[in-house]
Amino acid sequence: MSKATGTGTGARSSVPHGADSHDVIRVHGARENNLKDVSIEIPKRRLTVFTGVSGSGKSSLVFNTIAAESQRLINETYSSFVQGFMPALARPEVDVLDGLTTVITVDQQRMGADPRSTVGTATDANAMLRILFSRLGKPHIGPPSAYSFNTATVRASGGITVERGAARTKTVKATYNRTGGMCTHCEGRGKVSDIDLTQLYDDSKSIAEGAFTIPGWKSDNVWTVGIYAESGFLDPDKPIRRYTKKEMQDFLYREPTKVKVNGVNLTYEGLIPKIQKSFLSKDKEAMQPHIRAFVERAVTFTTCPECDGTRLSEGARSSKIKRISIADACAMEIRDLAEWVRGLKEPSVAPLLAALQRTLDSFVEIGLGYLALDRPAGTLSGGEAQRVKMIRHLGSALTDVTYVFDEPTIGLHPHDIQRMNDLLLRLRDKGNTVLVVEHKPEAIAIADHVVDLGPGAGTAGGTVCFEGTVEGLRAGDTITGRHLDDRATLKETVREPAGTLEIRGATANNLRDVDVDIPLGALVVITGVAGSGKSSLVHGSIPAREQVVSVDQTPIRGSRRSNPATYTGLLEPIRKAFAKANGVKPALFSANSEGACPTCNGAGVIYTDLAMMAGVATPCEDCEGKRFQAEVLEFRLGGRDISEVLAMSVNEAEEFFGSGEAHTPAAHKILDRLADVGLGYLTLGQPLTTLSGGERQRLKLATHMSEKGGVYVLDEPTTGLHLADVENLLGLLDRLVDSGKSVIVIEHHQAVMAHADWIIDLGPGAGHDGGKVVFEGTPADLVAKRSTLTGEHLAAYVSA
Secondary structure, three states: OHHHHOOOHHHHHHOOOHHHHOOEEEEEEEOOOOOOOEEEEEEOOOEEEEEOOOOOOHHHHHHHHHHHHHHHHHHOOOOHHHHOOOOOOOOOOOOEEEOOOOEEEEOOOOOOOOOOOEHHHHHOHHHHHHHHHHHHOEOOOOOHHHHOOOOOOEEEEEEEEEEOOOOOEEEEEEEEEEOOOEOOOOOOOOEEEEEOHHHOEOOOOOOOOOOEOOOOOOOOOHHHHHHHHHOOOOOOOOOHHHOOHHHHHHHHHOOOEEEEEOOEEEEEOOHHHHHHHHHHOOOHHHOOHHHHHHHHHHEEEEEOOOOOOOOEOHHHHHOEEOOEEHHHHHHOEHHHHHHHHHOOOOHHHHHHHHHHHHHHHHHHHOOOOOOEOOOEHHHOOHHHHHHHHHHHHHOOOOOOOEEEEEOOOOOOOHHHHHHHHHHHHHHHHOOOEEEEEOOOHHHHOOOOEEEEEEOOOHHHOOEEEEEEOHHHHHHOOOHHHHHOOOOOOOOOOOOOOOEEEEEEEEOOOOOOOEEEEEEEOOEEEEEOOOOOOHHHHHHHHOOOOOOEEEEOOOOOOOOOOOOHHHHOOOHHHHHHHHHHHHOOOHHHHOOOOOOEOOOOOOOOEEEEEEOOEEEEEEEOOOOOOOOEOOOHHHOOEOOEOHHHHHOOEHHHHHHHOOOHHHOOHHHHHHHHHHHHOOOOOOEOOOOHHHOOHHHHHHHHHHHHOOOOOOEEEEEOOOOOOOHHHHHHHHHHHHHHHHOOOEEEEEOOOHHHHHHOOEEEEEEOOOHHHOOEEEEEEOHHHHHHHOOOHHHHHHHHHHHO
């Protein structure tokens, strides 16, 4: 029968179905950022790893081309009304993108540092817990909002007008109640800020004698000091400590009041609200270093005494399930909370318990069981944040989806990388396409397909150097292939310490009364599994001293107007050199100041908003994208105008400002540091928004190298670094130590461990299983003893 009709099994298998021919994602002519007309075919339902040096174009291809176009096409399926509420995405610079599927992006962007955002709110675990307590909590205090630290209690009553037809209106009394769980004292933040008045003024002096110690508050400034001296509320010649109670109230807390100073109408307000508005309401990261230092000195954050840091009202804390309140539940380690939830047997909320259990188990499975739901989201490392974002995808029933990961092994101890590999393979085996940007050999090893970009970074990259298997990459003559099997060796001799940095009784987070001596004048590496207490020991326990320079993983903030020249302070000596050579003002050589092209306001492009469609950026016709007025471009230094200088790479500029007419020692010193950290290929005017994660971290390191510190603390400096660049980083760390600095590095990369003079290993596990020093000594001793997880993996690394 099947033979006659031609519909049997044999007939179906002999003729391939048309749908089965779409088994690749085809990219043709990709030119986004530094990509040079890239054309590749990526197999679907396979794990493809993209390799190459930092800045070679990996993220431009995977995130800015493939993922961006998939998201744009999905957005276009909605009505124009709905699209008006969605972010407008531009079409990437590419000729053909074929075979795309829905893309789910799991990047390494840090979670928002909003104080109200926690691990629980970011993953919906808090929402499920609130519902659970509103159903089972005793005493019953109200709906789920009664357990939310982001919801305030509101009560209102009054008359409302009800209209029922033209002639039938009447006023009726109405009341409104909403029960919230927010602590009223700290407004749900868990901490309260306190301003240290001794950092604002010297109370032994009068205002006329210069009592203010606030940066920028000079006695001749009518807007700051002048308004207090001439307001009439205070005696400018009386020492502040002799003010009456009313004068002190007016000085510190007076409400905004109109006053006339030297014939000018001004607004006087108390010192505390004025400081809060002018300093505390601004982003600390965007402040100048001396302003940021003042804010850190003047403002202290202490645990809220009303709620004891739980953020919740007394009512929310009083409602309990089996003697556990929602505050207790959120403070537990997630693995312990999962066990507690597993013990709840209540049929009326069975679906809710099952969903909550799945979410909590996913945390444990992905290696984040040591976190607590009340952990502020902004304190998570890049690797932790990325794994938190993965949680909602682990149990998903979706298949034939493209998952895009940006270095998922960041922040992972070698012991944990295998677990991450298993998760990536599990996603692939469900029938999904998995695209991974990676540098770690352990993660590259599991790839079905490898795409290596390069050969260099920036303008020297942007081409596909290799496509194929891992074995093919290893045998190929690319930078990645040559360095894939690199292994750093243990030092034959280590540096003798020049002293010690003592830490005594450290109890920050999960640390258990730790006593440790950190050698100075050496390269010290702090190791241990994620969550073992490394950052708590280094960032939370090292005694505060002016000589410590900390380079952590907080992201660089900057708009499209920010670039390496502005971020590092390089533009300042360059502007002064141009001004001196041409006898004009330095402000003319800033595209954000007087020298800006008036048509595009110094942006170089004109942005046209097209509502729900992607906005269009076109080069400014007046300045041709150079950002400066034509008159400014007539001024030259060493035969170059300012736009030509900003178009130089760091290496070109280093040579340009190193000698000849353009010789500028201050600029050359900063360029030297940028080249030192391996950023010689960056152009000076390249927007910060186009830099990769590794480039941003190294840019921050180069900036901090100018600070006069004796102790450098680096938090995973190998983040985003290619295997070939790790060797350069080790050379840089050696140069820092040899110049008389002490370098303390929190790191998981075995090459950095092997190169250390001294290792302090924390553990043995994470969370409450960690917090102890399990080894102190040289890398050779750690390898010889193999007494810890780090020792086992380092021994395997150096013997490979």
